[in-house]
Amino acid sequence: MKAVQSWGRVCASSPLAVRAVPDLGVAQALVTGGAGLPMLAHGRGRSYGDVCLNSGGMILRTTGLDRFIAFDRSSGVLRCEAGVTLQHILELCVPMGWFLAVTPGTRDVTVGGAIANDVHGKNHHWAGSFAHHVTRLELLRSSGERIVCSPDERPDLFSATVGGLGLTGLITWAEIELQPVANAFMTVQTTRFSNLETFWRLNAAAEASWPYTVAWIDCLARGGQRGRGVFMAGRHAAMQQSLPAWQESRRTIPLDPPISLVNSLSLRAFNTFYWHGARDGVALSHYVPYFYPLDAIANWNRIYGRRGFFQYQCVLPPATMRAGVDALLQRISRSGQGSFLAVLKTFGHRPSLGMLSFPRPGATLALDFPNHGRATLRLLDDLDAVVSQAGGALYPAKDARMSSTMFRQSFAAWEQFSSFVDPAFSSDFWRRVTH
Numbered sequence: 001m002k003a004v005q006s007w008g009r010v011c012a013s014s015p016l017a018v019r020a021v022p023d024l025g026v027a028q029a030l031v032t033g034g035a036g037l038p039m040l041a042h043g044r045g046r047s048y049g050d051v052c053l054n055s056g057g058m059i060l061r062t063t064g065l066d067r068f069i070a071f072d073r074s075s076g077v078l079r080c081e082a083g084v085t086l087q088h089i090l091e092l093c094v095p096m097g098w099f100l101a102v103t104p105g106t107r108d109v110t111v112g113g114a115i116a117n118d119v120h121g122k123n124h125h126w127a128g129s130f131a132h133h134v135t136r137l138e139l140l141r142s143s144g145e146r147i148v149c150s151p152d153e154r155p156d157l158f159s160a161t162v163g164g165l166g167l168t169g170l171i172t173w174a175e176i177e178l179q180p181v182a183n184a185f186m187t188v189q190t191t192r193f194s195n196l197e198t199f200w201r202l203n204a205a206a207e208a209s210w211p212y213t214v215a216w217i218d219c220l221a222r223g224g225q226r227g228r229g230v231f232m233a234g235r236h237a238a239m240q241q242s243l244p245a246w247q248e249s250r251r252t253i254p255l256d257p258p259i260s261l262v263n264s265l266s267l268r269a270f271n272t273f274y275w276h277g278a279r280d281g282v283a284l285s286h287y288v289p290y291f292y293p294l295d296a297i298a299n300w301n302r303i304y305g306r307r308g309f310f311q312y313q314c315v316l317p318p319a320t321m322r323a324g325v326d327a328l329l330q331r332i333s334r335s336g337q338g339s340f341l342a343v344l345k346t347f348g349h350r351p352s353l354g355m356l357s358f359p360r361p362g363a364t365l366a367l368d369f370p371n372h373g374r375a376t377l378r379l380l381d382d383l384d385a386v387v388s389q390a391g392g393a394l395y396p397a398k399d400a401r402m403s404s405t406m407f408r409q410s411f412a413a414w415e416q417f418s419s420f421v422d423p424a425f426s427s428d429f430w431r432r433v434t435h
Protein backbone atom coordinates (compact mmCIF):
# COMPACT_ATOMS: atom_id res chain seq x y z
CA MET A 1 0.00 0.00 0.00
CA LYS A 2 1.38 3.39 -1.05
CA ALA A 3 2.30 5.73 1.82
CA VAL A 4 0.03 8.73 2.34
CA GLN A 5 1.84 12.01 2.90
CA SER A 6 0.81 15.25 4.48
CA TRP A 7 2.03 18.67 3.41
CA GLY A 8 5.35 18.86 5.27
CA ARG A 9 6.43 15.45 3.90
CA VAL A 10 8.29 14.57 7.09
CA CYS A 11 5.80 11.96 8.24
CA ALA A 12 5.56 8.67 6.42
CA SER A 13 2.31 6.88 7.05
CA SER A 14 1.36 3.47 5.75
CA PRO A 15 -2.34 2.89 6.15
CA LEU A 16 -3.54 -0.65 5.53
CA ALA A 17 -6.45 0.66 3.49
CA VAL A 18 -7.32 3.89 1.67
CA ARG A 19 -10.98 4.19 0.69
CA ALA A 20 -12.56 6.89 -1.42
CA VAL A 21 -15.86 8.19 -0.05
CA PRO A 22 -17.86 9.24 -3.13
CA ASP A 23 -21.21 9.66 -1.37
CA LEU A 24 -23.02 9.40 1.93
CA GLY A 25 -24.15 5.81 1.29
CA VAL A 26 -20.56 4.61 0.95
CA ALA A 27 -19.59 6.73 3.96
CA GLN A 28 -22.22 4.99 6.06
CA ALA A 29 -21.17 1.53 4.85
CA LEU A 30 -17.47 2.17 5.54
CA VAL A 31 -17.83 3.90 8.89
CA THR A 32 -20.21 1.30 10.28
CA GLY A 33 -18.66 -1.63 8.42
CA GLY A 34 -16.41 -2.55 11.30
CA ALA A 35 -13.40 -3.60 9.22
CA GLY A 36 -11.60 -3.68 12.54
CA LEU A 37 -9.10 -1.04 11.44
CA PRO A 38 -8.96 2.34 13.14
CA MET A 39 -10.41 4.92 10.71
CA LEU A 40 -9.62 8.55 9.95
CA ALA A 41 -11.02 11.09 7.49
CA HIS A 42 -8.50 12.71 5.14
CA GLY A 43 -9.40 15.84 3.19
CA ARG A 44 -6.79 17.50 0.98
CA GLY A 45 -3.91 16.53 3.30
CA ARG A 46 -2.97 20.20 3.76
CA SER A 47 -2.13 19.60 7.40
CA TYR A 48 1.64 19.64 7.71
CA GLY A 49 2.13 16.69 10.06
CA ASP A 50 0.26 13.61 11.21
CA VAL A 51 -3.22 14.76 12.27
CA CYS A 52 -4.47 13.47 8.88
CA LEU A 53 -2.40 10.25 8.85
CA ASN A 54 -3.30 6.81 10.16
CA SER A 55 -0.56 4.17 9.92
CA GLY A 56 -1.87 0.65 10.07
CA GLY A 57 -5.46 1.86 9.83
CA MET A 58 -7.96 3.03 7.22
CA ILE A 59 -7.92 6.43 5.55
CA LEU A 60 -11.29 7.72 4.31
CA ARG A 61 -10.67 10.15 1.47
CA THR A 62 -13.49 12.64 1.64
CA THR A 63 -12.93 14.72 -1.49
CA GLY A 64 -15.75 12.84 -3.26
CA LEU A 65 -18.23 14.35 -0.79
CA ASP A 66 -18.21 17.47 -2.93
CA ARG A 67 -21.85 18.47 -3.35
CA PHE A 68 -23.39 21.82 -2.55
CA ILE A 69 -26.71 21.18 -0.79
CA ALA A 70 -28.28 24.62 -0.33
CA PHE A 71 -27.33 28.28 -0.50
CA ASP A 72 -29.48 31.15 0.74
CA ARG A 73 -28.36 34.15 -1.29
CA SER A 74 -30.08 36.58 1.02
CA SER A 75 -28.55 35.41 4.31
CA GLY A 76 -25.28 33.91 2.99
CA VAL A 77 -25.86 30.57 4.73
CA LEU A 78 -24.38 27.67 2.77
CA ARG A 79 -24.87 23.96 3.36
CA CYS A 80 -22.47 21.58 1.64
CA GLU A 81 -20.88 18.17 1.96
CA ALA A 82 -17.68 18.05 3.97
CA GLY A 83 -15.34 17.36 1.04
CA VAL A 84 -16.20 20.62 -0.75
CA THR A 85 -13.09 22.81 -0.84
CA LEU A 86 -12.87 26.45 0.15
CA GLN A 87 -11.81 27.18 -3.43
CA HIS A 88 -15.08 25.77 -4.77
CA ILE A 89 -17.06 27.81 -2.26
CA LEU A 90 -15.26 31.00 -3.32
CA GLU A 91 -15.76 30.25 -7.03
CA LEU A 92 -19.48 29.81 -6.43
CA CYS A 93 -20.11 32.57 -3.90
CA VAL A 94 -17.81 35.51 -4.64
CA PRO A 95 -19.65 36.35 -7.91
CA MET A 96 -22.85 36.43 -5.81
CA GLY A 97 -21.29 38.86 -3.29
CA TRP A 98 -20.37 36.43 -0.50
CA PHE A 99 -17.00 35.45 0.97
CA LEU A 100 -15.80 32.98 3.60
CA ALA A 101 -16.08 34.46 7.09
CA VAL A 102 -12.68 32.95 7.97
CA THR A 103 -10.08 31.48 5.66
CA PRO A 104 -6.65 29.92 6.20
CA GLY A 105 -3.69 30.72 3.92
CA THR A 106 -4.68 28.15 1.27
CA ARG A 107 -8.02 27.54 -0.49
CA ASP A 108 -7.12 23.93 -1.13
CA VAL A 109 -8.72 22.77 2.09
CA THR A 110 -11.99 20.90 2.61
CA VAL A 111 -14.79 22.14 4.82
CA GLY A 112 -14.40 19.00 6.98
CA GLY A 113 -10.66 19.66 7.38
CA ALA A 114 -11.26 23.33 8.19
CA ILE A 115 -13.74 22.34 10.91
CA ALA A 116 -11.63 19.50 12.34
CA ASN A 117 -8.65 21.83 12.82
CA ASP A 118 -10.87 24.84 13.60
CA VAL A 119 -8.64 26.86 11.28
CA HIS A 120 -8.02 30.58 11.67
CA GLY A 121 -7.14 33.39 9.30
CA LYS A 122 -5.77 36.90 9.36
CA ASN A 123 -9.03 38.20 10.84
CA HIS A 124 -9.15 36.26 14.10
CA HIS A 125 -9.30 39.52 16.07
CA TRP A 126 -12.55 40.42 14.23
CA ALA A 127 -14.19 37.14 13.34
CA GLY A 128 -12.76 34.40 15.57
CA SER A 129 -12.01 31.05 13.92
CA PHE A 130 -13.79 28.82 11.38
CA ALA A 131 -15.99 27.09 13.96
CA HIS A 132 -17.57 30.40 14.99
CA HIS A 133 -19.28 30.41 11.59
CA VAL A 134 -20.43 26.78 11.54
CA THR A 135 -24.11 26.85 12.38
CA ARG A 136 -24.69 23.06 12.16
CA LEU A 137 -22.95 19.92 11.07
CA GLU A 138 -23.74 16.23 10.76
CA LEU A 139 -21.48 13.68 12.38
CA LEU A 140 -21.50 10.03 11.34
CA ARG A 141 -20.39 7.77 14.18
CA SER A 142 -19.24 4.16 13.86
CA SER A 143 -22.37 3.15 15.81
CA GLY A 144 -24.33 4.17 12.70
CA GLU A 145 -25.82 7.25 14.38
CA ARG A 146 -25.99 10.41 12.27
CA ILE A 147 -25.99 13.23 14.77
CA VAL A 148 -26.74 16.83 13.86
CA CYS A 149 -24.91 19.12 16.24
CA SER A 150 -24.54 22.86 16.66
CA PRO A 151 -23.76 25.28 19.49
CA ASP A 152 -27.37 24.54 20.71
CA GLU A 153 -28.03 20.91 19.66
CA ARG A 154 -25.66 18.43 21.31
CA PRO A 155 -23.31 21.32 22.19
CA ASP A 156 -20.91 18.93 23.94
CA LEU A 157 -20.38 16.86 20.79
CA PHE A 158 -20.19 20.04 18.69
CA SER A 159 -17.46 21.41 20.95
CA ALA A 160 -15.53 18.13 20.73
CA THR A 161 -15.90 17.94 16.93
CA VAL A 162 -14.85 21.48 15.97
CA GLY A 163 -11.09 21.39 16.37
CA GLY A 164 -11.51 17.67 17.17
CA LEU A 165 -8.88 16.48 14.66
CA GLY A 166 -11.27 14.05 12.96
CA LEU A 167 -11.44 11.82 16.04
CA THR A 168 -15.13 12.11 16.92
CA GLY A 169 -16.36 10.53 13.66
CA LEU A 170 -16.90 11.56 10.04
CA ILE A 171 -18.39 15.00 9.35
CA THR A 172 -20.69 14.41 6.38
CA TRP A 173 -22.04 17.94 5.79
CA ALA A 174 -21.88 21.35 7.41
CA GLU A 175 -23.77 24.62 7.29
CA ILE A 176 -21.61 27.74 7.40
CA GLU A 177 -22.26 31.48 7.42
CA LEU A 178 -20.51 33.63 4.82
CA GLN A 179 -19.85 37.38 4.93
CA PRO A 180 -21.07 39.87 2.31
CA VAL A 181 -18.52 41.55 0.01
CA ALA A 182 -18.90 44.17 -2.70
CA ASN A 183 -16.40 42.62 -5.12
CA ALA A 184 -13.41 40.27 -5.35
CA PHE A 185 -10.82 42.84 -4.29
CA MET A 186 -9.07 43.84 -1.08
CA THR A 187 -7.73 47.19 0.06
CA VAL A 188 -4.29 46.47 1.49
CA GLN A 189 -2.05 48.75 3.49
CA THR A 190 1.62 47.73 3.61
CA THR A 191 4.08 49.12 6.17
CA ARG A 192 7.66 48.02 6.69
CA PHE A 193 8.90 48.04 10.28
CA SER A 194 12.39 47.75 11.64
CA ASN A 195 11.92 46.02 14.98
CA LEU A 196 9.39 44.15 17.10
CA GLU A 197 8.55 47.18 19.22
CA THR A 198 7.24 48.90 16.11
CA PHE A 199 5.32 45.77 15.09
CA TRP A 200 3.42 45.70 18.41
CA ARG A 201 2.56 49.39 18.04
CA LEU A 202 1.44 49.09 14.40
CA ASN A 203 -0.57 45.99 15.18
CA ALA A 204 -2.40 47.49 18.16
CA ALA A 205 -3.34 50.56 16.12
CA ALA A 206 -4.44 48.57 13.05
CA GLU A 207 -6.57 46.00 14.87
CA ALA A 208 -9.25 48.55 15.68
CA SER A 209 -9.91 49.49 12.07
CA TRP A 210 -8.64 46.66 9.85
CA PRO A 211 -10.34 43.25 9.89
CA TYR A 212 -7.27 41.48 8.50
CA THR A 213 -3.78 41.98 9.93
CA VAL A 214 -0.59 39.95 9.61
CA ALA A 215 3.17 40.50 9.48
CA TRP A 216 6.01 38.75 7.77
CA ILE A 217 9.17 38.73 9.88
CA ASP A 218 12.73 38.45 8.59
CA CYS A 219 13.83 35.81 11.04
CA LEU A 220 17.42 35.77 9.79
CA ALA A 221 18.02 39.44 10.61
CA ARG A 222 20.36 39.91 13.55
CA GLY A 223 21.40 42.59 16.04
CA GLY A 224 19.60 45.90 15.63
CA GLN A 225 17.59 44.50 12.68
CA ARG A 226 16.13 41.56 14.60
CA GLY A 227 12.36 41.59 14.30
CA ARG A 228 12.20 43.69 11.14
CA GLY A 229 9.37 42.85 8.80
CA VAL A 230 6.43 43.88 6.67
CA PHE A 231 3.01 44.57 8.19
CA MET A 232 -0.07 44.08 6.02
CA ALA A 233 -3.52 45.25 6.99
CA GLY A 234 -6.48 44.53 4.74
CA ARG A 235 -10.21 44.87 4.29
CA HIS A 236 -12.65 43.86 1.57
CA ALA A 237 -12.75 46.70 -0.96
CA ALA A 238 -15.80 48.91 -1.08
CA MET A 239 -17.97 49.21 -4.19
CA GLN A 240 -15.88 50.86 -6.94
CA GLN A 241 -16.64 52.26 -10.34
CA SER A 242 -13.80 50.37 -11.97
CA LEU A 243 -11.60 47.55 -10.83
CA PRO A 244 -8.26 46.36 -12.17
CA ALA A 245 -8.27 43.33 -14.46
CA TRP A 246 -6.97 40.19 -12.79
CA GLN A 247 -6.12 36.80 -14.19
CA GLU A 248 -4.83 33.93 -12.12
CA SER A 249 -1.61 32.32 -13.30
CA ARG A 250 -0.48 29.13 -11.60
CA ARG A 251 2.88 27.45 -11.81
CA THR A 252 3.94 24.08 -10.55
CA ILE A 253 7.03 22.42 -9.12
CA PRO A 254 6.86 19.29 -11.29
CA LEU A 255 9.54 17.14 -9.62
CA ASP A 256 11.27 16.59 -6.32
CA PRO A 257 14.69 18.24 -6.53
CA PRO A 258 17.38 15.79 -5.34
CA ILE A 259 18.25 18.14 -2.48
CA SER A 260 16.37 20.92 -0.77
CA LEU A 261 16.48 24.21 -2.67
CA VAL A 262 16.05 25.93 0.66
CA ASN A 263 19.41 26.55 2.28
CA SER A 264 20.99 29.35 4.27
CA LEU A 265 21.99 31.19 1.07
CA SER A 266 18.57 31.05 -0.59
CA LEU A 267 16.87 31.89 2.69
CA ARG A 268 19.00 34.96 3.23
CA ALA A 269 18.51 36.06 -0.39
CA PHE A 270 14.72 35.60 -0.14
CA ASN A 271 14.42 37.44 3.16
CA THR A 272 16.54 40.37 1.97
CA PHE A 273 14.66 40.53 -1.33
CA TYR A 274 11.27 40.45 0.41
CA TRP A 275 12.24 43.19 2.84
CA HIS A 276 13.68 45.49 0.18
CA GLY A 277 10.95 44.62 -2.35
CA ALA A 278 8.03 45.64 -0.12
CA ARG A 279 6.51 49.06 -0.88
CA ASP A 280 4.81 51.09 1.83
CA GLY A 281 1.36 52.38 0.90
CA VAL A 282 -2.23 51.40 0.14
CA ALA A 283 -3.18 49.35 -2.94
CA LEU A 284 -5.96 47.17 -4.31
CA SER A 285 -5.28 43.45 -4.56
CA HIS A 286 -7.45 40.61 -5.84
CA TYR A 287 -8.40 38.31 -2.98
CA VAL A 288 -6.44 35.36 -4.39
CA PRO A 289 -2.90 36.80 -4.14
CA TYR A 290 -3.85 38.56 -0.91
CA PHE A 291 -5.10 35.48 0.97
CA TYR A 292 -3.44 32.67 -0.95
CA PRO A 293 -0.01 33.75 -2.28
CA LEU A 294 1.34 30.20 -1.99
CA ASP A 295 -1.49 28.69 -4.03
CA ALA A 296 0.14 30.32 -7.09
CA ILE A 297 2.75 27.54 -7.07
CA ALA A 298 1.26 24.06 -7.03
CA ASN A 299 3.31 21.57 -4.99
CA TRP A 300 5.50 24.30 -3.53
CA ASN A 301 6.29 21.91 -0.68
CA ARG A 302 8.58 20.06 -3.12
CA ILE A 303 11.20 22.82 -2.97
CA TYR A 304 12.30 21.30 0.33
CA GLY A 305 13.26 18.07 -1.42
CA ARG A 306 12.35 14.56 -0.29
CA ARG A 307 13.26 15.13 3.35
CA GLY A 308 10.53 17.73 3.59
CA PHE A 309 10.19 20.43 6.22
CA PHE A 310 8.73 21.12 9.62
CA GLN A 311 6.20 23.84 10.15
CA TYR A 312 6.15 25.21 13.69
CA GLN A 313 3.26 27.31 14.93
CA CYS A 314 2.80 28.42 18.50
CA VAL A 315 0.62 30.89 20.38
CA LEU A 316 1.85 32.83 23.40
CA PRO A 317 -0.51 34.52 25.87
CA PRO A 318 -0.70 38.35 26.07
CA ALA A 319 1.32 38.61 29.27
CA THR A 320 4.35 36.80 27.85
CA MET A 321 4.01 37.28 24.09
CA ARG A 322 6.43 40.19 23.65
CA ALA A 323 9.34 38.65 25.53
CA GLY A 324 8.44 35.21 24.16
CA VAL A 325 8.43 36.18 20.47
CA ASP A 326 11.72 38.01 20.96
CA ALA A 327 13.26 34.94 22.63
CA LEU A 328 12.02 32.65 19.82
CA LEU A 329 13.46 34.90 17.12
CA GLN A 330 16.76 35.13 18.99
CA ARG A 331 17.08 31.37 19.13
CA ILE A 332 16.17 30.95 15.45
CA SER A 333 18.58 33.65 14.34
CA ARG A 334 21.38 32.12 16.43
CA SER A 335 20.72 28.66 14.99
CA GLY A 336 21.12 29.93 11.42
CA GLN A 337 18.13 27.73 10.46
CA GLY A 338 15.83 30.43 9.21
CA SER A 339 12.41 30.24 7.67
CA PHE A 340 11.07 31.65 4.39
CA LEU A 341 7.78 32.28 5.94
CA ALA A 342 7.81 33.66 9.43
CA VAL A 343 4.32 34.92 10.03
CA LEU A 344 3.33 36.84 13.15
CA LYS A 345 -0.16 37.91 14.12
CA THR A 346 -2.27 38.37 17.20
CA PHE A 347 -5.43 36.44 18.03
CA GLY A 348 -8.37 38.32 19.48
CA HIS A 349 -10.25 37.57 22.68
CA ARG A 350 -13.23 35.64 21.30
CA PRO A 351 -13.16 32.29 23.13
CA SER A 352 -12.73 29.30 20.82
CA LEU A 353 -15.63 26.84 20.63
CA GLY A 354 -13.67 23.61 20.37
CA MET A 355 -12.24 21.66 23.30
CA LEU A 356 -9.02 21.28 21.29
CA SER A 357 -9.20 24.53 19.30
CA PHE A 358 -5.81 26.15 18.98
CA PRO A 359 -6.69 29.89 18.80
CA ARG A 360 -6.62 31.76 22.09
CA PRO A 361 -5.72 35.34 23.03
CA GLY A 362 -2.11 36.27 22.37
CA ALA A 363 0.40 36.25 19.53
CA THR A 364 0.90 33.42 17.08
CA LEU A 365 4.14 32.82 15.20
CA ALA A 366 4.35 30.33 12.30
CA LEU A 367 7.63 29.20 10.77
CA ASP A 368 8.91 26.67 8.20
CA PHE A 369 12.20 24.82 8.74
CA PRO A 370 13.87 22.56 6.18
CA ASN A 371 14.33 19.11 7.71
CA HIS A 372 18.01 18.78 8.64
CA GLY A 373 17.30 15.86 10.94
CA ARG A 374 18.64 16.09 14.48
CA ALA A 375 19.81 19.71 14.23
CA THR A 376 16.29 20.83 13.31
CA LEU A 377 14.66 18.69 15.99
CA ARG A 378 17.05 20.16 18.58
CA LEU A 379 16.10 23.69 17.53
CA LEU A 380 12.40 22.85 17.75
CA ASP A 381 12.86 21.39 21.25
CA ASP A 382 14.61 24.62 22.16
CA LEU A 383 11.64 26.62 20.85
CA ASP A 384 9.26 24.36 22.81
CA ALA A 385 11.09 25.29 26.01
CA VAL A 386 10.37 28.98 25.33
CA VAL A 387 6.72 28.31 24.46
CA SER A 388 6.24 26.11 27.48
CA GLN A 389 7.78 28.63 29.85
CA ALA A 390 5.61 31.37 28.36
CA GLY A 391 2.47 29.27 29.01
CA GLY A 392 1.83 28.92 25.27
CA ALA A 393 0.58 26.14 23.00
CA LEU A 394 1.47 24.40 19.71
CA TYR A 395 -0.89 23.94 16.74
CA PRO A 396 -1.64 20.25 15.94
CA ALA A 397 -2.47 21.03 12.28
CA LYS A 398 1.14 22.09 11.76
CA ASP A 399 2.81 19.58 14.02
CA ALA A 400 4.79 16.42 13.35
CA ARG A 401 6.77 16.02 16.56
CA MET A 402 5.34 17.66 19.67
CA SER A 403 5.75 15.59 22.82
CA SER A 404 2.91 14.20 24.84
CA THR A 405 3.80 16.65 27.64
CA MET A 406 3.66 19.60 25.28
CA PHE A 407 0.28 18.44 23.95
CA ARG A 408 -1.22 18.06 27.44
CA GLN A 409 0.10 21.45 28.41
CA SER A 410 -1.27 23.04 25.23
CA PHE A 411 -4.77 21.52 25.57
CA ALA A 412 -5.98 21.42 29.15
CA ALA A 413 -9.34 19.92 28.10
CA TRP A 414 -7.80 16.93 26.32
CA GLU A 415 -9.06 14.39 28.88
CA GLN A 416 -12.61 15.71 28.67
CA PHE A 417 -12.22 15.57 24.88
CA SER A 418 -11.09 11.91 24.94
CA SER A 419 -14.49 10.77 26.15
CA PHE A 420 -16.00 11.96 22.82
CA VAL A 421 -13.49 10.15 20.60
CA ASP A 422 -15.27 7.55 18.44
CA PRO A 423 -13.83 4.15 19.46
CA ALA A 424 -13.34 3.22 15.78
CA PHE A 425 -11.36 6.40 14.94
CA SER A 426 -7.71 7.25 15.58
CA SER A 427 -4.70 8.95 14.01
CA ASP A 428 -0.92 8.90 14.12
CA PHE A 429 -1.05 12.24 15.94
CA TRP A 430 -3.48 11.02 18.58
CA ARG A 431 -1.52 7.83 19.28
CA ARG A 432 1.71 9.84 19.50
CA VAL A 433 0.50 12.45 21.97
CA THR A 434 -1.62 10.21 24.19
CA HIS A 435 0.45 7.03 24.49
Ligand SMILES: Cc1cc2nc3c(=O)[nH]c(=O)nc-3n(C[C@H](O)[C@H](O)[C@H](O)COP(=O)(O)OP(=O)(O)OC[C@H]3O[C@@H](n4cnc5c(N)ncnc54)[C@H](O)[C@@H]3O)c2cc1C
Pocket residue numbers: 007040041042043044045046047048051052062082083103104105106108109110111112113114115116117118119120121164165166167169170171172294397398427
Ligand atom coordinates in the same frame (compact mmCIF):
# COMPACT_ATOMS: atom_id res chain seq x y z
C1 LIG B 1 -0.10 26.84 2.45
C2 LIG B 1 -0.90 26.53 3.69
C3 LIG B 1 -1.37 27.57 4.46
C4 LIG B 1 -2.10 27.31 5.61
N1 LIG B 1 -2.55 28.37 6.35
C5 LIG B 1 -3.27 28.15 7.46
C6 LIG B 1 -3.78 29.23 8.23
O1 LIG B 1 -3.58 30.40 7.89
N2 LIG B 1 -4.52 28.94 9.33
C7 LIG B 1 -4.78 27.66 9.70
O2 LIG B 1 -5.46 27.47 10.72
N3 LIG B 1 -4.31 26.61 8.99
C8 LIG B 1 -3.57 26.82 7.90
N4 LIG B 1 -3.11 25.76 7.16
C9 LIG B 1 -3.44 24.39 7.59
C10 LIG B 1 -4.74 23.89 6.94
O3 LIG B 1 -5.67 24.92 6.83
C11 LIG B 1 -5.34 22.81 7.82
O4 LIG B 1 -4.41 21.81 8.09
C12 LIG B 1 -6.62 22.20 7.23
O5 LIG B 1 -7.27 21.51 8.26
C13 LIG B 1 -6.33 21.24 6.07
O6 LIG B 1 -7.57 20.78 5.53
P1 LIG B 1 -7.64 19.46 4.65
O7 LIG B 1 -8.97 19.42 3.98
O8 LIG B 1 -6.44 19.33 3.81
O9 LIG B 1 -7.65 18.36 5.81
P2 LIG B 1 -6.57 17.24 6.15
O10 LIG B 1 -5.26 17.89 6.35
O11 LIG B 1 -6.67 16.12 5.19
O12 LIG B 1 -7.14 16.76 7.57
C14 LIG B 1 -7.08 17.64 8.68
C15 LIG B 1 -7.88 17.07 9.84
O13 LIG B 1 -9.25 17.11 9.49
C16 LIG B 1 -9.85 15.85 9.66
N5 LIG B 1 -10.92 15.76 8.68
C17 LIG B 1 -10.88 16.04 7.35
N6 LIG B 1 -12.08 15.85 6.81
C18 LIG B 1 -12.92 15.45 7.79
C19 LIG B 1 -14.28 15.05 7.85
N7 LIG B 1 -15.06 15.06 6.77
N8 LIG B 1 -14.78 14.66 9.04
C20 LIG B 1 -14.00 14.65 10.15
N9 LIG B 1 -12.72 15.02 10.16
C21 LIG B 1 -12.18 15.40 9.00
C22 LIG B 1 -8.71 14.86 9.44
O14 LIG B 1 -8.97 13.61 10.06
C23 LIG B 1 -7.56 15.60 10.09
O15 LIG B 1 -7.57 15.39 11.49
C24 LIG B 1 -2.38 25.98 6.00
C25 LIG B 1 -1.90 24.91 5.21
C26 LIG B 1 -1.16 25.19 4.07
C27 LIG B 1 -0.64 24.03 3.24
